[in-house]
Amino acid sequence: MEKKKKRLYMRTAILAVLAGLVMYTLYTNLTKESRGNLEAGDEAPDFVLKDVNGQTHQLSEYEGKGVFLNFWGTWCEPCKKEMPHMEKLAKEYEGQVEILAVNVGESDFQVKNFANQYGLTFPLALDTGKEVMDTYGVDPLPTTFMIKPDGTIDQIVIGGLVQEEQVRALFERVKPSS
Amino acid sequence: MGKVKCECGHINPNGTILCESCGRALTEKAKQEKIVDMRYEGSARRSQTYNKTIIDRVWNFFSSVKVGIWIIVLLLVAASFGTILPQEFYIPSNVPAETYYEDVYGTFGKIYYTIGFHDLYNSVWFSALVAALGVSLVIASLDRVVPLYRALKNQRVDRHESFMKKQRLFAEQEGTLPLSELEKVKEALAKKRYNVRIENGALLAEKNRFTRWGPYVNHIGLIIFLLGALLRSVPGMYIDELLWIREGETLQIPGTNGEYYVKNNGFTLENYKEGEDPEVFDEAINRVGTVAKNYQTDAVLYRDKNNELPGAEPKLTEVQADSIQVNQPMKFDQFAVYQTSFRQDEMKAMHFALTHKETGKEFGEIVVDLFNQQASYELGKGYKVELLGYYPDFDGFTEAGEPTSKSPLPNNPAFLFNMITPQTPDGEVSFAQIRNTMEPLGETTFKMAFKSLDTRDVSALTIRKDLTLPILAAGGIIFMIGVIQGSYWNHRRLWIREKNGRIYTAGHTNKNWHGLKREIHEVLEGTAIPEPEDRQKE
Numbered sequence: 032m033e034k035k036k037k038r039l040y041m042r043t044a045i046l047a048v049l050a051g052l053v054m055y056t057l058y059t060n061l062t063k064e065s066r067g068n069l070e071a072g073d074e075a076p077d078f079v080l081k082d083v084n085g086q087t088h089q090l091s092e093y094e095g096k097g098v099f100l101n102f103w104g105t106w107c108e109p110c111k112k113e114m115p116h117m118e119k120l121a122k123e124y125e126g127q128v129e130i131l132a133v134n135v136g137e138s139d140f141q142v143k144n145f146a147n148q149y150g151l152t153f154p155l156a157l158d159t160g161k162e163v164m165d166t167y168g169v170d171p172l173p174t175t176f177m178i179k180p181d182g183t184i185d186q187i188v189i190g191g192l193v194q195e196e197q198v199r200a201l202f203e204r205v206k207p208s209s
Numbered sequence: 210m211g212k213v214k215c216e217c218g219h220i221n222p223n224g225t226i227l228c229e230s231c232g233r234a235l236t237e238k239a240k241q242e243k244i245v246d247m248r249y250e251g252s253a254r255r256s257q258t259y260n261k262t263i264i265d266r267v268w269n270f271f272s273s274v275k276v277g278i279w280i281i282v283l284l285l286v287a288a289s290f291g292t293i294l295p296q297e298f299y300i301p302s303n304v305p306a307e308t309y310y311e312d313v314y315g316t317f318g319k320i321y322y323t324i325g326f327h328d329l330y331n332s333v334w335f336s337a338l339v340a341a342l343g344v345s346l347v348i349a350s351l352d353r354v355v356p357l358y359r360a361l362k363n364q365r366v367d368r369h370e371s372f373m374k375k376q377r378l379f380a381e382q383e384g385t386l387p388l389s390e391l392e393k394v395k396e397a398l399a400k401k402r403y404n405v406r407i408e409n410g411a412l413l414a415e416k417n418r419f420t421r422w423g424p425y426v427n428h429i430g431l432i433i434f435l436l437g438a439l440l441r442s443v444p445g446m447y448i449d450e451l452l453w454i455r456e457g458e459t460l461q462i463p464g465t466n467g468e469y470y471v472k473n474n475g476f477t478l479e480n481y482k483e484g485e486d487p488e489v490f491d492e493a494i495n496r497v498g499t500v501a502k503n504y505q506t507d508a509v510l511y512r513d514k515n516n517e518l519p520g521a522e523p524k525l526t527e528v529q530a531d532s533i534q535v536n537q538p539m540k541f542d543q544f545a546v547y548q549t550s551f552r553q554d555e556m557k558a559m560h561f562a563l564t565h566k567e568t569g570k571e572f573g574e575i576v577v578d579l580f581n582q583q584a585s586y587e588l589g590k591g592y593k594v595e596l597l598g599y600y601p602d603f604d605g606f607t608e609a610g611e612p613t614s615k616s617p618l619p620n621n622p623a624f625l626f627n628m629i630t631p632q633t634p635d636g637e638v639s640f641a642q643i644r645n646t647m648e649p650l651g652e653t654t655f656k657m658a659f660k661s662l663d664t665r666d667v668s669a670l671t672i673r674k675d676l677t678l679p680i681l682a683a684g685g686i687i688f689m690i691g692v693i694q695g696s697y698w699n700h701r702r703l704w705i706r707e708k709n710g711r712i713y714t715a716g717h718t719n720k721n722w723h724g725l726k727r728e729i730h731e732v733l734e735g736t737a738i739p740e741p742e743d744r745q746k747e
Contacts, residue, residue, distance in 0.1 A: 045348070046264060
């Protein structure tokens with residue numbers, strides 16, 4: 032019957048619209064917490080920061096190389112432990128994987144002092160306003176983003192990297208294949 | 210399952226109880242009733258007629274008022290559970306929720322947390338219940354308003370006497386009904402603002418039909434309200450952020466995608482003073498000590514012209530300056546910045562004097578900014594202080610003797626100074642804290658004596674944007690219009706007709722029967738038409 036069919040279509044359409052709205056609401060509510068948080072596979076958001084020597088570093092300039100993007104603080108114990116490994120491997124992988132260590136919200140003096148103490152030669156960028164930290168949703172320190180040569184995130188490591196081998200394994204993963 | 214053809218010739222939808230046109234009872238049940246149920250005019254609620262496909266079943270489930278009421282009851286009960294213990298959002302942020310509930314509320318708290326009541330209003334099942342209510346509202350309304358509209362639109366003037374006999378207000382008597390008499394009644398009814406139609410010697414007077422749509426208008430309002438609440442979770446519609454900002458700091462405003470910066474030019478806390486302020490405050494001041502009069506942050510709003518990349522040096526242009534007070538936010542675009550909280554006297558800078566330990570003579574004072582230290586401080590005449598280390602939240606020494614800081618916040622600042630003087634050109638090391646100096650590398654001739662402390666206040670601002678408010682307001686207003694429309698008027702009808710030498714009158718209203726009876730009495734008094742009687746004793 033023509034009319035019955037029409038009614039069925041009508042009901043189906045209305046229910047479909049309602050179901051769509053409900054699904055969308057549930058979806059947005061459930062993903063509210065994690066929305067904006069970066070995951071492995073996402074493109075690493077570009078940023079620009081000055082390091083302690085006044086040089087400007089923009090993430091996109093590192094395209095073609097792997098990047099070890101590390102967020103740290105001078106007060107954080109695990110950060111102190113992983114820095115020597117980073118320093119060693121930065122030299123070993125020079126030209127293939129670059130380290131960019133972003134200090135979060137501390138003074139020029141503190142970072143320079145720390146660099147001297149640990150003999151660090153890789154760039155130490157200053158995120159004074161914590162803008163880059165917010166963009167990357169970093170919490171807690173240290174957090175490391177391994178970025179592949181194509182600019183996507185390979186892995187996010189939360190917490191300190193105590194063993195040199197751990198750091199080496201990360202470097203190997205983002206090394207350009209050539 | 211086809212159409213139902215009434216004796217009068219009108220074709221009714223399947224499931225109709227009373228013929229839309231003449232009002233004859235179409236079902237056995239309705240035929241036997243003394244007074245018919247007029248709530249939906251005996252129309253066919255569509256949900257009750259088809260139950261074949263899954264779609265129909267789902268539709269019928271949500272169409273049921275019984276189901277709707279159950280959903281409301283479940284929502285009320287569920288929502289009340291969320292109020293027993295504080296929600297996760299309100300517990301201290303430095304303790305994990307897993308342990309907080311058990312530690313503070315014992316076993317009950319643990320169960321409460323395990324079931325998931327600690328974050329009840331964001332849970333899937335609670336959202337699903339609200340969604341079910343929304344669906345129920347839409348379907349139940351549609352399923353009733355369409356047939357009701359049809360029935361009221363198709364109603365005939367000359368209803369069948371069996372329909373009239375089943376009305377609550379009814380009378381019949383022998384007699385004939387001259388048209389002139391009907392015209393007279395019509396005039397009287399028209400004065401009472403009835404719409405009167407006369408056809409085939411029968412009269413139908415009706416007024417305030419619109420009031421029957423009240424509940425549906427009300428539901429539309431509710432649905433709009435729910436849609437508004439739904440939109441809150443859509444990115445960009447609702448922002449609620451907190452910003453702690455120290456006096457003198459300029460920070461990016463969270464939630465504005467880096468477009469705006471705010472500077473804190475100073476925080477003020479004023480208290481009421483006894484004697485100066487109106488007397489009414491005196492009692493409270495005496496009782497509790499201090500009564501706050503004003504919390505205020507003097508803020509300057511900037512727009513960043515260099516906002517393409519995070520971390521890029523901002524190029525700020527001033528937009529506006531405003532004093533933010535409680536309930537008097539600074540407004541820009543669709544944002545409002547509120548005064549929310551404060552912390553007074555955070556350490557900002559420390560003053561030390563290079564002092565000769567024995568003579569007590571001072572050779573100059575240095576000021577160390579706790580947020581921006583210098584590597585060395587020149588005092589002239591060969592006197593100089595080098596900063597070897599800064600520990601903002603000093604926590605003791607490691608096994609290797611290195612001072613450590615447990616956080617980047619200047620809660621317990623400590624410094625390692627190297628003092629260079631003409632007497633000690635190689636320098637002497639002094640470890641200085643507030644009111645305490647140590648000599649970790651051996652005895653020294655000089656020391657860094659703590660002199661004074663500069664402090665400043667920290668203000669907490671809430672940044673809020675809510676684009677759903679106008680939608681919520683519209684929903685609320687429509688809701689109220691529906692309530693008023695359905696409450697303050699009554700849909701009244703009066704039928705009069707003559708058939709086979711008998712005069713029949715019947716009346717119906719959706720509420721306030723007394724009012725209808727009074728009106729009918731005034732109209733029919735002194736006519737040959739019998740006044741309908743209330744057959745339902747109250």
